[in-house]
Amino acid sequence: MRLIIVSTLAGVILAGCNQQAETDLAVCKSDLTRSQSEAAAAKAAQATADQKATALQQEAASLSAQVTQLQSAAAVASAEAAKAEAAPEKKFVSRPATKKPVTAANQPPPPSNQPPAAPLTPEERRRSKF
16 A cells, blocks of 8 residues: 555656656747747847948048049148249339230139148148158
């Protein structure tokens, strides 16, 4: 009789443990599924961030090239302005008897379409002091 009671009691305990193990397994599976979906979302976010970083790097390189181009244009304009200031002024003497008709050959050149030189940035001013 004792053997039957002990066997029954052991069976009930094992059945309870089995149910607990199945519950734990179901919880672990749901946790695994959630973790996998979070990992997939993180990978997608990482890929998006990488694409944005690449685009920003390309834009920075483009802007850097544009800044270099504008700086060289400003340097050329500055050199031309300095050259124009250094050139001696020509004095025109009017000769009343020898007026020439205005033709394409003796017209002054049209003004340049170049914009005026941009003012120096604080960084450029700092560099030019040295």
